[in-house]
Amino acid sequence: MKPLMLLSLAAAIAASPCPYGQLAERGALPKTEADKFFAARAEGEAAIEKQMLKAREEKRAEHAAQEAYYKRQLNLGDLPLGGGLLGGVLQPFSGVLKGLGVPTPQPFGLKEIPGDDGLHPFQFPKTTDVRGMCPTLNTMANHGFISRTGITTFAEAANACQITLGFGYDTCVFLSALGLLAGGDLPSGKYSIGGADARVPNTLGPSLGISKHGFFEVDNSISRQDQNFGNQADFRLDRWNRLVDITKKYNGQFGNSAFAEERVTVYKEAKNANPKFTAGIRWLGVTTAERVFVFRALPNGTDPGNANFRNIAPFFLNETFPEEWFRRATPYTLAATGADIANLLASSSEITNPGQNQGLGNFVPLGLDLGNVSPTTATCFLASAIFDNTPGFLAPGLVTNYATVQAFLNGAVKPFFATYNCPVLDFAKPGPSAGDATPGVSAHSNILINGVYQ
Numbered sequence: 001m002k003p004l005m006l007l008s009l010a011a012a013i014a015a016s017p018c019p020y021g022q023l024a025e026r027g028a029l030p031k032t033e034a035d036k037f038f039a040a041r042a043e044g045e046a047a048i049e050k051q052m053l054k055a056r057e058e059k060r061a062e063h064a065a066q067e068a069y070y071k072r073q074l075n076l077g078d079l080p081l082g083g084g085l086l087g088g089v090l091q092p093f094s095g096v097l098k099g100l101g102v103p104t105p106q107p108f109g110l111k112e113i114p115g116d117d118g119l120h121p122f123q124f125p126k127t128t129d130v131r132g133m134c135p136t137l138n139t140m141a142n143h144g145f146i147s148r149t150g151i152t153t154f155a156e157a158a159n160a161c162q163i164t165l166g167f168g169y170d171t172c173v174f175l176s177a178l179g180l181l182a183g184g185d186l187p188s189g190k191y192s193i194g195g196a197d198a199r200v201p202n203t204l205g206p207s208l209g210i211s212k213h214g215f216f217e218v219d220n221s222i223s224r225q226d227q228n229f230g231n232q233a234d235f236r237l238d239r240w241n242r243l244v245d246i247t248k249k250y251n252g253q254f255g256n257s258a259f260a261e262e263r264v265t266v267y268k269e270a271k272n273a274n275p276k277f278t279a280g281i282r283w284l285g286v287t288t289a290e291r292v293f294v295f296r297a298l299p300n301g302t303d304p305g306n307a308n309f310r311n312i313a314p315f316f317l318n319e320t321f322p323e324e325w326f327r328r329a330t331p332y333t334l335a336a337t338g339a340d341i342a343n344l345l346a347s348s349s350e351i352t353n354p355g356q357n358q359g360l361g362n363f364v365p366l367g368l369d370l371g372n373v374s375p376t377t378a379t380c381f382l383a384s385a386i387f388d389n390t391p392g393f394l395a396p397g398l399v400t401n402y403a404t405v406q407a408f409l410n411g412a413v414k415p416f417f418a419t420y421n422c423p424v425l426d427f428a429k430p431g432p433s434a435g436d437a438t439p440g441v442s443a444h445s446n447i448l449i450n451g452v453y454q
């Protein structure tokens with residue numbers, strides 16, 4: 001058994017109120033969990049004991065740091081609408097956000113997904129359901145881990161992200177917060193995983209859907225075209241096939257090397273052909289994160305280094321989990337994401353300067369140097385993607401309710417970045433050109449079989 005698995009098992013034992021071993025002996029644990037327990041016990045209880053103590057100590061230190069940060073936020077008046085992180089859990093919101101449910105930490109560990117609980121079979125979406133450009137959200141919806149309608153919430157999507165993919169609480173809360181702000185209704189936490197939809201309230205302003213261009217949905221996606229050329233939510237078989245061809249040079253692996261090549265290709269292509277190509281701070285965080293996510297989330301958890309077609313393709317082509325698929329064994333954190341992004345950038349054959357085409361042949365660089373990015377700096381790109389708002393891409397509801405947005409971010413997102421000393425952790429006041437009300441779009445058909453819409 002690998003040390004990391006041992007550690008996650010030890011953490012599970014430490015966290016469990018009832019003795020894990022008794023459960024295993026009674027046959028009350030799922031087989032994979034029980035096997036893991038007995039294997040670990042065979043390796044020697046002393047080793048487990050030691051790992052458990054260490055894990056407990058680390059948790060204690062982490063929670064102490066969180067409490068100190070929480071008190072600081074309270075003293076600074078940073079949490080006017082509640083929230084904040086205590087004991088590893090987001091605290092409830094109040095005031096105008098009192099109806100906003102918060103995500104909760106989920107148990108981690110190797111587990112077969114969807115498994116055989118009978119609650120999560122694949123079902124084709126109905127015509128009234130919406131699907132969008134995130135292959136994993138579409139997959140979660142097709143299996144009922146989030147609402148099959150495609151109308152989800154801040155808490156539901158962040159919980160499903162932990163449950164189905166084994167991503168960390170921090171990473172999942174961050175992603176779902178970005179989704180909510182991109183196109184949802186902040187007070188209820190509801191958002192559409194595709195375009196604007198009448199089932200999402202418009203309490204603060206129009207809810208435009210997470211595919212609203214420029215906030216979370218950006219240019220240079222893997223399998224979706226730039227918004228300038230048409231529907232940005234639709235799966236594009238041509239883009240996918242090009243990626244598959246690239247992976248063939250790398251042992252059929254959808255890994256760091258393949259994406260280092262592919263991302264430079266799509267960058268150069270868009271810079272030459274898309275007069276509105278925008279590679280801003282959100283582009284930087286999103287296009288790098290979504291690529292490392294592929295090889296950190298989608299491989300079989302039993303064989304995490306193997307990002308092969310068998311494991312990756314079902315998510316993109318059929319929006320379903322591969323058969324007999326296990327989620328990753330350990331939570332994937334914001335810190336790990338930053339390290340992977342830094343590595344992806346360092347592996348890319350050319351530096352992809354952030355900036356924007358103001359017409360073809362007129363690329364205006366942002367002046368951000370990607371030549372030597374550290375893991376922490378890369379984690380801070382993610383913080384910038386949510387805190388550093390670029391005027392023009394903000395929905396009107398965020399512009400006019402700027403203080404509410406800031407209170408939400410302070411309460412739900414800022415604490416997760418507390419340890420990285422990021423330069424930007426305050427939501428900048430929107431500029432005069434903010435307030436773009438262009439709605440996002442959903443996939444034109446929501447049934448995708450083998451990469452072809454039906």
Ligand code: HEM
Nearest residue numbers: 134136157175176179216217218221222223224290293297
């Ligand atoms: C609540 C959580 C999430 C939300 C709101 C969300 C939202 C989005 C959005 C808006 C995009 C479009 C980005 C673009 O324009 O390129 C996207 C793309 C993507 N997301 Fe998610 N996402 C979430 C969780 C995840 C997780 C956990 C994974 C892990 C595998 C993931 C994997 C991807 C991938 C691979 C893409 C790129 C798709 C492509 O271009 O082919 N997402 N997501």
Ligand SMILES: *[C@@H]1O[C@H](CO)[C@@H](O)[C@H](O)[C@H]1NC(C)=O
Nearest residue numbers: 313314315317318449450451
């Ligand atoms: C997608 O589903 C179709 C139809 O069930 C199946 O033939 C195909 O093998 C699947 N593709 C992948 C990559 O799983």
Ligand SMILES: *[C@@H]1O[C@H](CO)[C@@H](O)[C@H](O)[C@H]1NC(C)=O
Nearest residue numbers: 300302311322323324325326
């Ligand atoms: C995942 O790993 C398990 C255990 O090794 C194996 O039985 C299963 O076929 C694998 N599934 C995929 C999709 O690779």
